Amino acid sequence: MVQIRLTNTRTRRKEDFTPIDPRNLRLYLCGPTVYDRAHLGNARPVLVFDVLVRLLRHAYGAGHVTYVRNFTDVDDKINARAAETGRPIRDITRETIGWYHDDMDALGAERPDHEPRATDFIGQMIAMIEVLIGRGHAYAAEGHVLFDVRSYADYGRLSGRSVDDMIAGARVEVAPFKRDPMDFVLWKPSDGDQPGWDSPWGRGRPGWHIECSAMSEALLGPSFDIHGGGIDLQFPHHENEVAQSCCAHPGAGFAKVWLHNEMLQVEGKKMSKSLGNFFTVRDLLDRPAGQGGGVPGEVIRLVMLSTHYRKPMDWTEAKRAEAEAVLRRWRGLVAGIEPAPSPAPAVLDALCDDLNTAGAIAALHDLAGKGDAAGLLAGARMLGLLLPGMGGWAEAGADADADAAGLIGTLLAARAAARSARDFARADAIRDGFAAAGVAIKDTAGGAEWSLQPGFDAARLRALAEALSGSQPA
Numbered sequence: 001m002v003q004i005r006l007t008n009t010r011t012r013r014k015e016d017f018t019p020i021d022p023r024n025l026r027l028y029l030c031g032p033t034v035y036d037r038a039h040l041g042n043a044r045p046v047l048v049f050d051v052l053v054r055l056l057r058h059a060y061g062a063g064h065v066t067y068v069r070n071f072t073d074v075d076d077k078i079n080a081r082a083a084e085t086g087r088p089i090r091d092i093t094r095e096t097i098g099w100y101h102d103d104m105d106a107l108g109a110e111r112p113d114h115e116p117r118a119t120d121f122i123g124q125m126i127a128m129i130e131v132l133i134g135r136g137h138a139y140a141a142e143g144h145v146l147f148d149v150r151s152y153a154d155y156g157r158l159s160g161r162s163v164d165d166m167i168a169g170a171r172v173e174v175a176p177f178k179r180d181p182m183d184f185v186l187w188k189p190s191d192g193d194q195p196g197w198d199s200p201w202g203r204g205r206p207g208w209h210i211e212c213s214a215m216s217e218a219l220l221g222p223s224f225d226i227h228g229g230g231i232d233l234q235f236p237h238h239e240n241e242v243a244q245s246c247c248a249h250p251g252a253g254f255a256k257v258w259l260h261n262e263m264l265q266v267e268g269k270k271m272s273k274s275l276g277n278f279f280t281v282r283d284l285l286d287r288p289a290g291q292g293g294g295v296p297g298e299v300i301r302l303v304m305l306s307t308h309y310r311k312p313m314d315w316t317e318a319k320r321a322e323a324e325a326v327l328r329r330w331r332g333l334v335a336g337i338e339p340a341p342s343p344a345p346a347v348l349d350a351l352c353d354d355l356n357t358a359g360a361i362a363a364l365h366d367l368a369g370k371g372d373a374a375g376l377l378a379g380a381r382m383l384g385l386l387l388p389g390m391g392g393w394a395e396a397g398a399d400a401d402a403d404a405a406g407l408i409g410t411l412l413a414a415r416a417a418a419r420s421a422r423d424f425a426r427a428d429a430i431r432d433g434f435a436a437a438g439v440a441i442k443d444t445a446g447g448a449e450w451s452l453q454p455g456f457d458a459a460r461l462r463a464l465a466e467a468l469s470g471s472q473p474a
């Protein structure tokens, strides 16, 4: 297999990927804040990492890769949702985690090896904050603990900005207890009805950034291979994670490679909960018939992987229709076939080249075009496509098509019989019934040809067949 190359945000270059320990590869992806259903944009990093992990397991062995993705289950947005709804925080986070699992499972994303919840790691966060204070990188003030950005010379390296530029460009909260406007919160006080834990600085709760530093260290150690998330997290979240982790462990490297996906957009803007311009993965999966019907998870996955992860993309109905047609065709080709022992080199080469999923999909089209069903299946599975158990939708569609074809054949035979019996009323009733159900009939020298029209209605076709079988020809 060829060398894996990845674009590392830290160095801003596409680099050869060399694991710290090839027998123990470690990855961390920033997961969701759990107060609402995941929108389609939130699925993008999950799908990118799912393909990355499949590739790394293929290259280094399934047992040599550890993938961690957290749940942020303590956050002021969750508190706000609880206040709005009058529901206990724990009910909201538990329910949202359940939804998240259902929705990401439906996209064929494998569950990570560890899914730590922030509230299970409060002790580790407090310990890390104490280390940072001890080393002179953080200070307590008015029940808060703040990270002192001026104490870390490399602050801003990941996102490529200087602290002074940041202050000039950012709208930061200038609290009176901050030494510098860019200092960020590690710990903050909680009042009586807010979730809180006892700490050396009084009852309080952690800031968001310290959660990922503490959980990645607890599960992967102070140095690990790949850290990911959307590009919207590069600053401040990931910059702050680097500052915390590198200052707590000056000898360790923290994340060697930073991998950031570009945004799923709506009319040129990031799809986001705060902007309100989002639809959820569940909205698509369960879309009512009147709006085009539910979109199978596998179809969503193919659309999302058709654009390289470092490019912005949008969701369109045209992409959905194209992906659905492609998967139907591929599923037809691979029915009853065993996958080839190894994915085709063209598929692997594309994925090794900075996860070029679009290139890998082009290679799958080539395999399908050559009729190499076993190669197509092995290659598609590297992308989490054509997985067993995910094709029910295509089979259901194929069954429905087969049913329709059977009914149409029966009705055409009935029409021919009516014509030869000169029962023109009956023949015309069948013709009108076809038109009403959305079936176009063309009489040719070789017999009747039919095609399904947009708006084809299988129920009307069945009703027509039942009405005819109840009435005998004249």
Ligand SMILES: Nc1ncnc2c1ncn2[C@@H]1O[C@H](COP(=O)(O)OP(=O)(O)OP(=O)(O)O)[C@@H](O)[C@H]1O
Pocket (backbone or CB within 6 Å): 030, 031, 032, 033, 039, 040, 041, 042, 043, 044, 045, 228, 229, 230, 231, 232, 233, 261, 262, 263, 264, 265, 270, 271, 272, 273, 274, 275
């Ligand atoms: N539009 C998007 N396209 C791709 N990735 C996204 C998009 N929006 C969020 N993400 C990624 O999804 C993950 C979870 O993000 P998060 O829970 O902060 O959602 P969000 O929609 O950005 O929320 P908010 O708008 O409230 O900040 C992160 O890795 C984030 O980078």
Ligand SMILES: [Zn+2]
Pocket (backbone or CB within 6 Å): 029, 030, 031, 212, 237, 241
């Ligand atoms: Zn994080």
